[in-house]
Amino acid sequence: MKQFWTVFKFELSQTLKQKSFYITVLLTALILFGASFVPRLMAGKSETGEADVNNPSESSLIQEKEKIALLKNGQVDPSVKDALAEIFDFVEVKDESELANKVKSEEVEKGVSLLSNTEAVVYLAQASFYDSEDLEIKSILEDNYRYNIAIRDLDISADDLRNIDQVEVNAGIQSLGTNPFVGYVLSYIMVFFLYFLILARGQSIATSVAKEKDNRTMELLVTSVKPSAMIWGKVMSGLVASIINILAIALGAGLGYLVNVKNNPMAQEIIKSVLAEVSSADILVFLGFTIVGVTFYYLIFAALGSMVSRLDEMNQAMTPVTMMVVIAFMVTMFTMSTPNSPILKIASFVPFTSPLAMFARYQMISVPTVEVLISFAILLVSTIVVAFAATKIYRSGTLNYGNKMNIFKALKKND
The missing domain is CATH 3.40.190 (D-Maltodextrin-Binding Protein; domain 2)
Structure with missing residues (x-):
């Protein structure tokens, strides 16, 4: 445990010292802050448009009829x-x-x-x-x-x-389950953030491992630190860095709300209705699947980083897992409009897609608690299995130079 904390603190401090980390955090926060100005600008254009219509000099112009x-x-x-x-x-x-x-x-x-x-x-x-x-x-x-x-x-x-003819007939729908509009908004935002976290920080972890191997730093580290402590220290520091990124994004959105959206009654009502629909169960489901799901992928990225001998091999090594993340994202985004579809239901139980799919499905429709627990259990067990496999691969890959290695060779080498 002592070795884990040493690696964790070192990796986190190294991440926090990187200019790229601060630039990414700042840019994402500024994007959310800038997006909050959109309703205000649209309202301003609307007011300007109304003034132009009421302008006597312009309204007096007679539009020429089409011939x-x-x-x-x-x-x-x-x-x-x-x-x-x-x-x-x-x-x-x-x-x-x-x-x-x-x-x-x-x-x-x-x-x-x-x-x-x-x-x-x-x-x-x-x-x-x-x-x-x-x-x-x-x-x-x-x-x-x-x-x-x-x-x-x-x-x-x-x-x-x-x-x-002008009599209006209404047949409004009152949902007895979750609010589909609120569910779609929350699902869209959270799924996008989770996708961003997995890819951005996961690739950073893999690159960090590959750099240590490329400059031979790894040879010194493995003599005093266990491979399990090294890989978990990197993964957990990446998870904390991701949480810092989310908090920065939330801060940017919050400041934007205070400056702009709060002055827009319509936007204020929408935000209130969204917040009113968020329950403690929603937060637990999101946090549970996010933390375990992100850890699942970060372990895979770290293992892949240890298998390459040179940095220029990283892109090729990361392609399979990157494609899995992209597929999970695309499947979730394209099936959110039909949350009862068999595709989304199956995806919510598959470990590679459940971190994104289950939260989206849970927000869109009433999912039985037993299904949520089964999906989470499958993801948790899969993460534990991946953790053991990733540690084995990491142990084999860190000291392997020159020889081409694949996952099966790395696992077999430790048996």
């Missing part, structure tokens, strides 16, 4: 032309040939051939891939038919019909 060519190809009620005249400045043509010529020559923006009171064909000089229907013309014909033509033989006025 179109109009062809009556069937029995059309006069009210249709009146409805179009409110929106467009149109010129009537005699046939489709004249209509097409005006559109092609760009004398008009488009041509409208009226087939009936409720049907029209719109001609454009060049339609885009997404153009299939002119929604503006469709809306004008629909409203005119409903309010001017269809009600003529009915004992109802156009205003009465408009009032009926």
Whole structure:
């Protein structure tokens, strides 16, 4: 234990002395702080926009109507032309040939051939891939038919019909389980942070081990310190450094909230609703899976770092575990919108993905406590197994130079 504490304090002090560590912490905190200004800036733009609309000099400007060519190809009620005249400045043509010529020559923006009171064909000089229907013309014909033509033989006025159409029907959803919106927000933020922690600090641990091996410092250390104390000291110092990083990010977000978001009533209500949904169980699940999951991956990174003979081999050695982290992140992010999917459920029990997947699933839906405990037990047992394997690999790899080593050789060497 004494050796562990010695390695732990040394590694942590070395990490805290690195400029790159402070730059990373400062940048992430500043990003969160800067992000808190977004609601304030948007509110400012909104207020400016409202002032411009109310400006008498600008509101007095009359917008020029779009010019179109109009062809009556069937029995059309006069009210249709009146409805179009409110929106467009149109010129009537005699046939489709004249209509097409005006559109092609760009004398008009488009041509409208009226087939009936409720049907029209719109001609454009060049339609885009997404153009299939002119929604503006469709809306004008629909409203005119409903309010001017269809009600003529009915004992109802156009205003009465408009009032009926404007009646809003609500069918809100009240979740008896977790709040899906709050769960999605928390899952997105926490999963992203956990992904960042595992990759950034994990690669740093692997590089640190490889450097010690590359400059032969490892040969001196193993003569006085046990491999288990060395690997656990590095892993635990990395975990503490990660927690410091999270606290710095939380501090940046908190300061941003005090400076900006607190003055935004809507954002304040959203944050209050999010905080109201967070329970002690949520915090325990997050901390449990984060601490054990991060330790699981850090042990793997440390073991991989001990297997390389030169620093230029690091990227190739770390590729498999890096890909596992990326896959875990992608699986979780792409299935959060469907938390009941079998993929996310399976991922929440697999050790490589459960640190990210189980928390996201737990936040999105009501997961039975027994499933959470089983998933955590599997992750914990897997971490213990990985710890023994990583220590063996570390012991074999630290003094192995020149010869190419793989995981199976490293494990077999200590048997």
